[in-house]
Amino acid sequence: MSKIKLYWRALRAYAFTITVIQIILGSVIAKFEIPDLKFNYFHFFLALLGGVIAHAGSNVIADYYDFKKNVDRKGTFGSSGVLVEKLLTPREIFIYAVFLFFLAFLIGLYFILILPNKIILIILIVIGGFLGIFYTATPIGLKYKALGDIAVFIAYGPVMTLGAYFVQSASFSWLPVLYSIPLAFLVDAVLHGNNLRDIENDKVVNIKTVPIILGEEKAKKVYYVLIFSAYISQILLIIFADMPYYTLLTLFSFPFAIKLLKMVKNKEKIDKKVFALIDMYTSQFHLIFGLLIIAGFFVSYIFR
Numbered sequence: 001m002s003k004i005k006l007y008w009r010a011l012r013a014y015a016f017t018i019t020v021i022q023i024i025l026g027s028v029i030a031k032f033e034i035p036d037l038k039f040n041y042f043h044f045f046l047a048l049l050g051g052v053i054a055h056a057g058s059n060v061i062a063d064y065y066d067f068k069k070n071v072d073r074k075g076t077f078g079s080s081g082v083l084v085e086k087l088l089t090p091r092e093i094f095i096y097a098v099f100l101f102f103l104a105f106l107i108g109l110y111f112i113l114i115l116p117n118k119i120i121l122i123i124l125i126v127i128g129g130f131l132g133i134f135y136t137a138t139p140i141g142l143k144y145k146a147l148g149d150i151a152v153f154i155a156y157g158p159v160m161t162l163g164a165y166f167v168q169s170a171s172f173s174w175l176p177v178l179y180s181i182p183l184a185f186l187v188d189a190v191l192h193g194n195n196l197r198d199i200e201n202d203k204v205v206n207i208k209t210v211p212i213i214l215g216e217e218k219a220k221k222v223y224y225v226l227i228f229s230a231y232i233s234q235i236l237l238i239i240f241a242d243m244p245y246y247t248l249l250t251l252f253s254f255p256f257a258i259k260l261l262k263m264v265k266n267k268e269k270i271d272k273k274v275f276a277l278i279d280m281y282t283s284q285f286h287l288i289f290g291l292l293i294i295a296g297f298f299v300s301y302i303f304r
Helices: 003-011 013-033 041-068 090-114 118-134 148-169 174-179 181-197 199-204 210-214 216-240 245-265 278-302
Strands: none
Touching: 003 013, 003 041, 003 090, 013 041, 013 148, 013 174, 013 181, 013 278, 041 090, 041 118, 041 148, 090 118, 118 148, 148 174, 148 181, 174 181, 181 199, 181 210, 181 216, 181 245, 181 278, 199 210, 210 216, 216 245, 216 278, 245 278
């Protein structure tokens, strides 16, 4: 396999849909809230590129530290596998992660230099960068202290959505923060499904995740809560925060949600190689749910 393919594999690009959806959502909310806003497509695509690169950097640095802590080893799932299979060296992966974060920083710096009210953007970039890097990086390692759920909820929910909103409007609003919550629950569900799958493997290396602390049965219930919370929080936002009624298009995703819930409920009865994909399946659900929310905003904008 060529080096280019290996570096691509290290990115774990299947998860980028999470970032793409959040960036689109934040951008759409800006246009919805400010109808006369002149939508800047260059800023949109640049923010999308920056978000994806930052996500890629977080994935790559996670591979590095998970390998160093022996979380990723032969027989485990979830990583890109390039270090476990000795296809790339830890040094190569670390340099790759630094390079990706540097590219994301340059894009963020561009927005800081050209946009007004830059303090808001600086705060968002600092929070996002901190959570993306120290999700696994020492000495903090949020993932290993059962704080990963909070980190991904914030980083891939309010921070990313508000950031996309800001590069269009150059202003702060609570709406993108609030409207990101349903999808933030699903981002957390992706991580929680991953940790639920890895509960036995993670115990061996003495790290803490929510499933390890709670135990498997209670951790399953947390997964159920996260999935249902996406729908419940959306309904509450429609009632109390003027989220468009058309976003209830998300109810069409409910059959897919039921399949995921059944899969988690019957974890012990499912082939391990099948359940190993629970994070990918949950990520796909996030994509479906997110596209339906975005479609709801478009319909509401047209018929407002």
